[in-house]
Amino acid sequence: MAALSDQMLITQVTVFGSRRAYDTLVQRHQASLRQFLLSLTGGDGMLSDDLAQDSFVKAWLQLNTFKNKSSFKTWLFRIAYNVFYDYIRSRKEVQSIEDVETEVNSFYKQQANDGSLSSDIQQAMQLLSANERTCITLFYLDSLQIKDIASVLNMPEGTVKSHLARGKEKMTTFLKQNGYE
Amino acid sequence: MNNDELIRKFLQENVTQPDDNGFSERVMRHIPRYTPVWIALLKAVLLVAAALLVFFYFDLWTIICNKIVELIQWIAYAKHTSLSPLLLLIPAGLLAYGADRLKVFR
Numbered sequence: 001m002a003a004l005s006d007q008m009l010i011t012q013v014t015v016f017g018s019r020r021a022y023d024t025l026v027q028r029h030q031a032s033l034r035q036f037l038l039s040l041t042g043g044d045g046m047l048s049d050d051l052a053q054d055s056f057v058k059a060w061l062q063l064n065t066f067k068n069k070s071s072f073k074t075w076l077f078r079i080a081y082n083v084f085y086d087y088i089r090s091r092k093e094v095q096s097i098e099d100v101e102t103e104v105n106s107f108y109k110q111q112a113n114d115g116s117l118s119s120d121i122q123q124a125m126q127l128l129s130a131n132e133r134t135c136i137t138l139f140y141l142d143s144l145q146i147k148d149i150a151s152v153l154n155m156p157e158g159t160v161k162s163h164l165a166r167g168k169e170k171m172t173t174f175l176k177q178n179g180y181e
Numbered sequence: 182m183n184n185d186e187l188i189r190k191f192l193q194e195n196v197t198q199p200d201d202n203g204f205s206e207r208v209m210r211h212i213p214r215y216t217p218v219w220i221a222l223l224k225a226v227l228l229v230a231a232a233l234l235v236f237f238y239f240d241l242w243t244i245i246c247n248k249i250v251e252l253i254q255w256i257a258y259a260k261h262t263s264l265s266p267l268l269l270l271i272p273a274g275l276l277a278y279g280a281d282r283l284k285v286f287r
Contacts, residue, residue, distance in 0.1 A: 013215070015217055015218070015219065017216065017217040019209065022209070022212065030201060030205055030208070031199060032198065035198045038199070045199070052204070052208075053204075053208050056208045056212070057208070057211055060213075060215065120191075120195060121196060136188070136192075137192075140188050141193070172187060176187075
């Protein structure tokens, strides 16, 4: 079953309710999804796994709404991103989207300082804003295209490009200053 | 090495993807039962077919028509007696509720 495409597996789930097909999808995407959530949570492994599990359960429940307009991975990451933001909102009463961004940033810094990330990556990531960090991770680690990142983060492609450009500039400066060339 | 390659190399060297370590198994234990679309449709079709069968077998259409006629006769009778006209609100309310429920099927 491992050789089947995501689309074939999704069809097996929606038409026949195949748990085995969904298990293959989970195994295929768990590492990248947990990595993505680790980058959002500042390296908190337990929290990332809880959020990843919630994301997979939500995806299972909403699978019949998947329209194949994007890849399954992009769709799954979008669910995970919303699950993460819901978690942040549930921790603290936040009024506006800016408040959420501030809360995400302070949450990340607090988690990152607790120490599960290596010091260089921790320092590099802390230089970035929440959106820059997410864009950089999705672009360089998960190799998502700009239109897919825009879909995950629900923002215009132009905004994603701006976040990427700013993040890239900050990271390049940091890396060059620290002897990575 | 250009800037893109520099960042990509740095991230790939410093960020490791987590191993499964039973994660997929835990997820599969938490997912609820899923009813495929065709089973849900089949159930709906069977229920409608059963309802239609009962409806025609017991000639419910005639019974309903008779009841409506009785109701109209009762309303007409109520107009010529001392019964409170407010009682008319009950069948009116029931009819309005029925009409509202019919919107679901449109």
